[in-house]
Amino acid sequence: MSLALSPPPLSLGPHAHRSTLLPPMYSLRHLKLLHQRRRFASVAAAALRQDTTVWTQAPLSFVEPAAESLFHVTVDISDSPDLASSHTCAGQYLQLRVPDSSKPSFLAIASPPSLAAASGAFEFLVKSVAGSTAELLCGLKRGDVVELSPVMGKGFDTYRIDPPEDYSTVLIFATGSGISPIRSLIESGFSATKRSDVRLYYGARNLKRMAYQDRFKEWESSGVKIVPVLSQPDDDWKGESGYVQAAFARAKQILNPLSTGAVLCGQKQMTEEVTSILVADGVSGEKILKNF
Structure with a gap:
């Protein structure tokens, strides 16, 4: 049930009867509620104007x-x-x-x-x-x-590391769920079989947190060597441990930086440190691909 309330007079004489007015607390409450509704409506309208996304x-x-x-x-x-x-x-x-x-x-x-x-x-x-x-x-x-929403972003500009004969080394780095677009890259093909050295450094806390292990054999058959790196491995782990950037710094093996490209996706510190290592070793920043 709603009540139609008339607004109080704009001014009251000194002898006006207050009994003709709304109870003071009720009137205040009503005005506050009205203000909130108008504010929420204004915010919603502004959000609607700003969100032009087609869903x-x-x-x-x-x-x-x-x-x-x-x-x-x-x-x-x-x-x-x-x-x-x-x-x-x-x-x-x-x-x-x-x-x-x-x-x-x-x-x-x-x-x-x-x-x-x-x-x-x-x-x-x-x-x-x-x-x-x-x-x-x-x-x-x-x-x-x-x-x-519509698909967004330019993705990985793989044309920058083509043709494969000129960029025989491609180093790929991913951590955690950052492996997601890397899977798309590997399975969409970027001529890995035509390159002599394609390595994926894939970091996770432990094997329980490492997705796509069931796809490793398929990825390796496409020409990608996988290097799992665990930051908190159990005692039985015999592979690389620590952080991805540290594992790569230990291995490096960049024969010719001018024919080397890289693809990075994952934790910000990893991408920044790997980029610094690659550039310091002579790899062109234009050949280091990111999807953002």
Whole structure:
């Protein structure tokens, strides 16, 4: 039930009866509520004016654990061919919104562009962070509907390290969920088999947190040597330990910096330190690719 309230007179004489007015506290409460509603309406209108993103609704077709705190998520975009065809390059990303959360999450597309074209699907590797949109996404199930923005970003400019005969060494670095766009790169092909030295330094806390281990054999058959690096390995681990940048600094093995390219994705400190090492060794900054 709502009450239609008339505003009080603009001025009152000294002998006016207060009994003809609204109760003071009720009137104050009402005005405060009115002010809040107008403020919220103003904020919502401003957000609406600023958000010109075109959102596409699409159902989830797969949500499964990929590693500790990481999930495989597949979105069915078969009814959105224009969205599928907009994924043209490994390293691109988009925004994703879920029900009950107004804040979108930025996600790199893990699948190669060919999958979107052939199967009408985007695959993601999502890190579940408490209190985030990503956590809500990882809690959804097959058939639940999410919203996707258009594909964004230029991706990895692999033309800068072509032809493969001129850039025989490509060093790839990834940490945590940063392996997501790297998977897209490897599986979309960048002539790895035509290069003599393609290495992937892939860092994670331990093997339980390392996604895509089931794809390692396939990646190596495509010409990529995988170097797992664990920062907190168990006692049985015999491989590289510590941080990715330290593992690379120990190995290096850059025969010719002029014929070397690199691709980086992951934790900021790693990308900055690896870039410094590469540039100090003579690798051109123009040949160090990032997807942002």
